[in-house]
Structures are given as structure tokens and as C-alpha cells.
Amino acid sequence: MSSIISHDPISYRDRSTWDRCRDYWKLPYPYLDGVVGYADRSGCTYTLEHFREFARHYFNRKYLRLFPYEDCSIEDLKRFCEDRKLDIAYPIQETVMATEYEPVTATMVVTPKLIKRFELYRADFIAQLNTDDDNRTFHGFAKLPPELRVHIYTWLFLSYGEETGGLELPVQPPITRVSRLLRKESLPVFYQTCTFQLRLEHYDTPYIHGEFCRVPQKAIDYFTSLQPHYLGWIRRLHCAVEEVDWAAGNPRQEPCAELKESVLAVQRVMDELMNRSGECRLQVQDLNVMVLACREPSLAQKDYGMQLMLLEQQNRKRLLMARLEMDSSAQATVRPGRRRRRRREG
Numbered sequence: 001m002s003s004i005i006s007h008d009p010i011s012y013r014d015r016s017t018w019d020r021c022r023d024y025w026k027l028p029y030p031y032l033d034g035v036v037g038y039a040d041r042s043g044c045t046y047t048l049e050h051f052r053e054f055a056r057h058y059f060n061r062k063y064l065r066l067f068p069y070e071d072c073s074i075e076d077l078k079r080f081c082e083d084r085k086l087d088i089a090y091p092i093q094e095t096v097m098a099t100e101y102e103p104v105t106a107t108m109v110v111t112p113k114l115i116k117r118f119e120l121y122r123a124d125f126i127a128q129l130n131t132d133d134d135n136r137t138f139h140g141f142a143k144l145p146p147e148l149r150v151h152i153y154t155w156l157f158l159s160y161g162e163e164t165g166g167l168e169l170p171v172q173p174p175i176t177r178v179s180r181l182l183r184k185e186s187l188p189v190f191y192q193t194c195t196f197q198l199r200l201e202h203y204d205t206p207y208i209h210g211e212f213c214r215v216p217q218k219a220i221d222y223f224t225s226l227q228p229h230y231l232g233w234i235r236r237l238h239c240a241v242e243e244v245d246w247a248a249g250n251p252r253q254e255p256c257a258e259l260k261e262s263v264l265a266v267q268r269v270m271d272e273l274m275n276r277s278g279e280c281r282l283q284v285q286d287l288n289v290m291v292l293a294c295r296e297p298s299l300a301q302k303d304y305g306m307q308l309m310l311l312e313q314q315n316r317k318r319l320l321m322a323r324l325e326m327d328s329s330a331q332a333t334v335r336p337g338r339r340r341r342r343r344r345e346g
Helices: 032-041 051-063 074-083 114-119 122-134 146-158 180-193 217-225 228-233 257-274 284-295 297-301 304-345
Strands: 096-102 107-113 195-203 236-244
Touching (some): 146 180, 195 217, 236 257, 257 284
Parallel strands (some): 195 236
Antiparallel strands (some): 096 107
């Protein structure tokens, strides 16, 4: 049974040390407590002697959506091995004589039973097929049609964040760093398919400057550090208000009455994003509006357009100040030359 299980080709995330931002693409390690329930729900049949090994192996194959050979007949297993050109050395001509009851003649008849002999090699067939699955390689991925490769990316990225309801500040998956071709094809699919989480922290007492709700700084740094077209590709953004309990020190999600205005402002931003069209939808100023709604609850009563106008006015003031500084510096360099010309003319 130990030869069937192979953990080398599979990357697992450790329960105690795994990072939500970096290890989300790895498979959850099949701990025994979780394997028991999964095996029972999947209708897995096992023996107590090999329960631990079989359950973990069954869990891995089910999670990877590989074919379950345990449910196949001996003839199907034999055909699978022959199709893959695997070594299936077993005595075909040998038979086992068995005594069975014949109901027609009501006598005991001794008949040859080939199936009994084949059943002894059932575990060997399954072991060879499982080993071949673990060592499988595919070198023609780049030769597939681009449309088929996009479907493969989508199927892969849909599995990310299924357990937690989304990805929390994720780094780009390893498949996007294989080659330039794969990066160009898979990166837009990653941002358009995955669900990104944005957690708003709420405090029972004002956190700073009277703020009861705030966007974590690490979330602001993450979204603002993304390139504009990466940010615009995001189609699924999940905002959750997380109440921080100072006594227990553990966050919990609860509805809060004092967050109503801020939540409504964030909801307006989300509704506006849903009604947008085009490739790039989410923008940095949308995140700034969310931050502004959390910092100033009174602004949440205004329309979303008014909040955008405030941000645009601030940006215009900054651009105007920058232009004035550039003009003043340019005039300072031009004026001495004009004075010299006037003196020469005089």
C-alpha cells in the first residue's frame, strides 16, 4: 500500500505555517481528522488495516479529480494497463479450482475460476495505474489551441479560494511565472476569475482620529501597488466588515448598527462597479472612495458621484500646484536671458 501513495509531485500547505497570501494554490494537507469525514461523504470503502494510507490516497485523488480505479472491474484495469503499455506480468493460463453449489442439479461441482486468480493481482494493477498517474507529464501544453489553454486556466483558478470564500491579498500563482506566453495568457484570467477579499475592520472604540471603521493599510498597499490594468481586470471583489474584539483579540464578522452609513457607501461603490462596462472596471479612486467612506461616515450620505467629484477636485488642485511650480521654475530660467537682450538692444 505504501507504494501507491506518492507525496513528492504534490505541494501541500502546512496547517501551522502556511501563508494565505502565498500558499493558497497548494493542496490542503490531508490530515486524518479531515480525511475520515471526506472519505465517508465520498462513499469510500476501506479496511481498518490500511485505513490511514488508503484514506489519504483516496482524498488526494478525489481532490485532484483523478479517476478512481478502486471501483473498476479486473477486466477494465487490465485494459487500462494495456492501453498505457504498462508491464502487467501475471499468469493468464493458471486457474484456481473451486467447489460451488449448482442449483439446477443440486450438487457440488468443481469448476475452474479464473477471476479468483485475477483478483490476487487487482492491487498490482491499481498500484501501476496510480504510479503512472503520479509520474504523468505533458510536454505539449504550448501546442494546444489558445482557447483550450484559457479554459484550463479558468478551471484551475476557480479552485483557488474555495474554502475561504476568496483570496486575501494573493501573490501571482506560479503558473504565471513559467514563461512569457503563459504569463500573457493566464494573468488576465487569474484576475478575472478569482474572488478577491477586502476586509474592513470595525472597532468598538475609535481607532484613530475618531475612526470606527478603516481599511487595513496592508490592503491599501496591495491594491495600490497593482498595475492599473491588473486592478481593472478584477471582476469579483468581496467586501466584508470584520469587527475587532479588543478583549479577545480575535476578529469576528457581525452586523453593526453604527456601520450602516459606511456600509451603504461601500455598497454604492460596488453597485457602480457592477454597472460598468469595458475591460478595466475597478480603479484606484474606487478604493479611495471606500477609504474615505470609512474615515468620514458623514460623506457616506452623499451620492457616489459627489464623492468622485471631491476626489477629482483634490487631484485637480494637485495638478494645478504642480503646473504652477513648473511654470515658476521655467520663468526663473528664462528671465535672465531677456534682461541681457534688452541691455544689448539699448
